[in-house]
Amino acid sequence: VASLTDKYCIVGVGETAFMRDSGRTTLSLACEAIKNAAADAGLRLDDLDGVTSYNTNDSCVTAQVAHALGLKLNYGVDIYGGAGATEALIAQSIGLIEQGYARSMVLFRSMNGRSGNRKGGRSPAGGGSVVEARGRSQFTVPAGLHGAPCDYALYAARYLYEHGYDSDIFGHVAVTQRRHAQLNPKALRREPMTLEDHRSSRWIVKPLRLFDCCQEVDNAVALIIAPASWAQDLRQPPVYIRGGIGRAWSEMPDFEWSRKEILRSVGYRVRSRLFGQADIHPDDVDIFGMYDCFTPNPLYWWEAMGYCGTGEGGAFIEKGAAISIDGPYPQNLSGGQLSETYTHGFNLVTENVRQLRGRADDWCPGAAEGVHSFDRDKGCRQAVARRDRVSSGSGPAPGPRSSPAPGPRSGPAFPEISLNVGTGSPRYLSAVVLRR
Amino acid sequence: MTAAQPPAAGSIDYGLISVVPDPDTEQWWAATAAGRLLVRQCDACGFRFFPPSPTCIRCRSTSLGWFESGGRGVVYSYETVVQPTLAAFAAAVPYSTALVELEDCANDDGTPVRIFGTVLGERGAEDEIGIGAIVEVVFELMGPSGLMIPRFRVVETPAGTWRITGHAANGPAGTLPKRL
Numbered sequence: 001v002a003s004l005t006d007k008y009c010i011v012g013v014g015e016t017a018f019m020r021d022s023g024r025t026t027l028s029l030a031c032e033a034i035k036n037a038a039a040d041a042g043l044r045l046d047d048l049d050g051v052t053s054y055n056t057n058d059s060c061v062t063a064q065v066a067h068a069l070g071l072k073l074n075y076g077v078d079i080y081g082g083a084g085a086t087e088a089l090i091a092q093s094i095g096l097i098e099q100g101y102a103r104s105m106v107l108f109r110s111m112n113g114r115s116g117n118r119k120g121g122r123s124p125a126g127g128g129s130v131v132e133a134r135g136r137s138q139f140t141v142p143a144g145l146h147g148a149p150c151d152y153a154l155y156a157a158r159y160l161y162e163h164g165y166d167s168d169i170f171g172h173v174a175v176t177q178r179r180h181a182q183l184n185p186k187a188l189r190r191e192p193m194t195l196e197d198h199r200s201s202r203w204i205v206k207p208l209r210l211f212d213c214c215q216e217v218d219n220a221v222a223l224i225i226a227p228a229s230w231a232q233d234l235r236q237p238p239v240y241i242r243g244g245i246g247r248a249w250s251e252m253p254d255f256e257w258s259r260k261e262i263l264r265s266v267g268y269r270v271r272s273r274l275f276g277q278a279d280i281h282p283d284d285v286d287i288f289g290m291y292d293c294f295t296p297n298p299l300y301w302w303e304a305m306g307y308c309g310t311g312e313g314g315a316f317i318e319k320g321a322a323i324s325i326d327g328p329y330p331q332n333l334s335g336g337q338l339s340e341t342y343t344h345g346f347n348l349v350t351e352n353v354r355q356l357r358g359r360a361d362d363w364c365p366g367a368a369e370g371v372h373s374f375d376r377d378k379g380c381r382q383a384v385a386r387r388d389r390v391s392s393g394s395g396p397a398p399g400p401r402s403s404p405a406p407g408p409r410s411g412p413a414f415p416e417i418s419l420n421v422g423t424g425s426p427r428y429l430s431a432v433v434l435r436r
Numbered sequence: 437m438t439a440a441q442p443p444a445a446g447s448i449d450y451g452l453i454s455v456v457p458d459p460d461t462e463q464w465w466a467a468t469a470a471g472r473l474l475v476r477q478c479d480a481c482g483f484r485f486f487p488p489s490p491t492c493i494r495c496r497s498t499s500l501g502w503f504e505s506g507g508r509g510v511v512y513s514y515e516t517v518v519q520p521t522l523a524a525f526a527a528a529v530p531y532s533t534a535l536v537e538l539e540d541c542a543n544d545d546g547t548p549v550r551i552f553g554t555v556l557g558e559r560g561a562e563d564e565i566g567i568g569a570i571v572e573v574v575f576e577l578m579g580p581s582g583l584m585i586p587r588f589r590v591v592e593t594p595a596g597t598w599r600i601t602g603h604a605a606n607g608p609a610g611t612l613p614k615r616l
Contacts, residue, residue, distance in 0.1 A: 131522055134456045138465075139487050142453055142578060142585045143552035144533045146522045153515035154535055161513075161567045161598040199602075203518040206530075207600045255487055257535055258550045262513070 005279060008094040009231045009238040010434065011104075012041025012224040013350040018188045018341035021115040022218035027060040029220035030110035031068050037106065037222040042235035048224070050075040050102025052093065054085035054344070058117035059110045075102040082344040083291055084422035084430035085109075088246030090349075091432070093225045104230070109346045110220035136255055149213060151425065152294040153205040159263060159296055160207060162311060167207050169314035170295035171198035173331075174211045174338055176320035177292065181335025183325070183362050183381035188215060189339040212295040214337035221346040223353065237357045237370075237436060243278035244432035245270050247423075256427040265426035267304025278433035282306060285433075286386045286415030287355050288329055289348030291422050292336045301421040302329070304429070325376065330383050333360070345422045349432065355383050356436040358414035374412060388412035446558065448531070450579035452524035457583075460488050463502070468584040473573050475541050475549050477503035484541050486549050494547075505549075507573030507586070509536040512550055514567065516560040516600065530560040534588050536571055553588040564590040566597035 014036025016022075016029050030053075038045055048071055051062040055078060062076035075096055079085060086107065093105035111117075133141035145151065160167065175195055181187035193211065201211040231238030250266040252259050275282055282305065290298035299313030307329065308316035317323050323331035334340040334351035341347050354360050358370040363379025366372070372382035389412075414436065422430040457465045464487075467474045475486045480497035491498055514534040520526050532555040541549035555561045556574060565571075570592035575584040 129523070130452050130454050131524065132454045132456055134458065136487060138455050138457065138461055140552055141522070142450070142455055143587075144448070144517055144522075144525055144528070144531055144554045145552060146525075149519075150515065150517065150521075150533070154513045157515055157567065157600060158513040160600075167602060203516075203602070206516040206518060207602065208515075209602070252493065257552070258486060258548055260546060260548065 004094050004098055005242050005277070006240040006435070007228055008097060008225055008241045009228050010090075010223050010241065010353050011226045011231055011234050011236060011238065012037040012039075012043060013222070013353050014038070014040050015221040015347070015350065016219050018186060019114075019218040022112055023115075024218075025060065026058070026110040026112055026116070026220070027064050027068055029112075029218070030060055030065050030108050030222070033108055033110065033220035033222040034065065034069065034106055037224050040236060041224050041226075043104075043224065043226075045069055045071065048104060048106050049073055050093070050096060050105040051108070052077050052079070052089050052105060053108045053110070054079045054081045054089060055109070055111070056080065056082050056117075058112070065108070073102075075105070083293065083424035084247050084428060085344060086346045086349050087244050087420055087422040087430035087432040090225065090241060091244050091246040094241055097225065097227060104224060104226040106222060106224050107346075108220060108222040109343050111343065112218045113342055114216040114218050116218070139255075148293060148424070149205040149208050152297065153208045154257075155263060155300070155426070156207050156212075156294070156296040159299070162263070163314060165314040167209075168195060168199070169299065169317070170208075170212050171195045172317055172320040173292070173295040173298060173323070174198050176317075176324050177332050177336045177338045180325060180333050180381065181339035183376065183379050184334050184340055185363060186361065187335040187340040188217060189335065208294060214293050215339075215342045217342045219341055219343060221343045221350055223346075223350060236359070239353045239356045240435050242280065242417075242433040242435055243274065244430065245274050246430040246432075247428050248430075250427040253427045256425065259427070263300060263426055265300055265304035265423075265429060267301065267421070267426075267429045270429065271305050274431050274433070280417060280433060283386075285417050285419045286330075287333060287352055287383050287418045288323075288331050289336075289345075289352050289418065289420035289422075290331050291345050291348065291424065292332055292338050293424050295338065297424065298323070298331055300426055301423070304426070305419070305421060325381065325383055326389055328386065328389065333381060333383055345420075348422070349420050352418035352420060352434060355415050356418055356434055358382060358436075370414075383415050384412035385415050446528060448528045448554065449524045449526075450577075450581070450585070452522065453578065455578065455581060455583055460490050464488050465583055467502070467504075468575055468586060469582065471575050471584070473505045473507045473551075473586055474502040475505055475538070477501050482544075483547075484543055484549050485547075486551055503541065505538045506540050507538070508540070508591075509538040509551075509571060511535070511565065511567050511569045511571060512537045512548075514555070514565055516562055530562070531555070532557075532560040532562065532565045534565060534571060536588055551586065553586045556587055556589045561590060562599070564593060566593060566599040568597040569593045
């Protein structure tokens with residue numbers, strides 16, 4: 001067990017509303033999310049002396065946040081990056097606090113992903129202007145590859161070809177996560193979705209359709225990491241950081257297209273280190289955050305983490321039953337980036353923090369105090385511990401509670417352990433294991 | 437913004453793409469302008485790779501030469517872009533881009549050399565292109581830049597060539613993303 005396992009906690013999470021057109025700066029959004037995370041934790045802003053963030057040249061930086069919020073930072077560094085950065089910054093943060101660089105760390109991601117710099121199309125103006133192709137782009141942009149769907153459609157086509165599935169396996173991911181989003185009052189997309197809706201949604205880049213793509217959203221998300229010793233004095237049940245990966249890279253990470261097998265995730269190489277460092281068995285994990293920029297991608301991570309064999313991801317999800325909230329491997333309970341919001345993966349982590357607390361912010365009136373009905377038809381999004389779930393697809397059955405750990409006074413226990421796998425592409429991977 | 441004329445239907449407006457060669461790649465672009473498709477070949481260990489890098493990505497030697505490929509290969513993966521994100525391709529949709537494994541460039545350890553190119557043919561050549569199809573390179577002038585870009589033409593579709601299938605009807609061609 002690594003020496004820092006369980007020494008640090010995520011003590012606060014917060015976000016802005018999820019919007020199509022915020023009409024605000026990324027700085028304004030970041031400040032709101034950080035204030036919300038501090039309030040959630042029960043910390044004063046003056047208690048915060050470390051801030052870090054990631055961006056793709058589309059956001060404010062920590063110095064601006066420190067200026068706007070009047071923080072006196074001992075540590076403020078921004079990194080370039082998208083998918084997997086949340087988990088990587090969590091890893092960096094516990095090391096920074098351990099070594100005394102800061103007493104606590106705020107992580108944020110702020111983006112006007114819809115009204116500002118768009119993932120798919122650069123600027124709000126879309127096309128019309130000359131695009132410069134430098135570096136690797138010299139060999140991709142003139143070949144018509146531009147924007148995330150172009151990258152991920154190549155993986156998706158290869159996956160369907162190699163393993164003989166049809167694209168309904170992608171639809172099951174979309175439909176299942178949409179059901180989760182319907183249990184999430186803050187999710188952007190809650191209208192019902194059927195497999196037929198997925199099949200008939202328009203093509204973006206074949207074989208990816210509109211409902212295979214995550215959203216483009218204006219929003220900010222933040223979380224706060226502090227020593228476990230602080231947690232007992234704070235507002236929320238502590239969520240401990242057990243360990244993680246951040247970031248591991250495959251061979252040829254700058255042009256993965258000449259790898260022998262482009263779908264071979266680096267996760268195969270690093271998963272034993274992840275589970276060993278976190279000192280858990282893969283079956284100990286109650287809930288999962290599987291990076292879902294596009295519907296096929298979680299299938300790759302299930303395989304890479306060893307929950308099923310290579311090429312078995314499409315069957316593993318059991319038409320969505322296995323990855324639904326009451327299945328054996330609940331995936332992206334907020335609705336994820338497909339249906340809740342898009343933050344380069346940050347919201348998949350904050351969701352699992354709330355789930356581990358037993359405070360999923362669902363439609364239950366007592367959610368903030370951890371009072372949940374576990375009735376999905378009444379909008380309850382709180383997951384239960386894996387041992388208290390019955391077989392995939394059916395509802396939660398009140399089972400004997402084998403642990404006196406925090407949870408409702410009767411009925412099933414809250415989840416204990418979460419795993420987030422953060423990555424867009426098989427060429428890299430970050431992860432974090434949390435526990436309550 | 438350029439004052440370029442609207443491109444003809446089905447064509448790529450290369451005037452809206454500015455490729456910027458750098459010291460690692462300028463010889464490669466010079467070769468394509470002469471109709472030659474090069475990949476890097478290490479003088480020390482013989483490893484072939486693409487795109488060009490300043491060091492051999494196997495043995496790290498900086499003594500690098502070039503291998504001239506015949507430009508024939510097998511489609512390893514492909515896609516058909518229906519919704520363009522670049523104005524240069526707005527009139528070209530649907531178009532297909534292929535990831536092509538060059539048949540004469542494979543390394544002794546099995547590491548392939550692959551390269552991207554758009555596929556010649558109407559409406560993305562969707563009835564021809566597929567994983568497993570045999571293609572060959574065709575060089576096309578990139579508008580006013582004078583650079584030549586490799587594209588691919590399908591020359592053979594062996595039995596078992598795999599194509600994307602689906603249920604949905606395509607949206608109208610040539611539309612850029614609409615903003616909500």
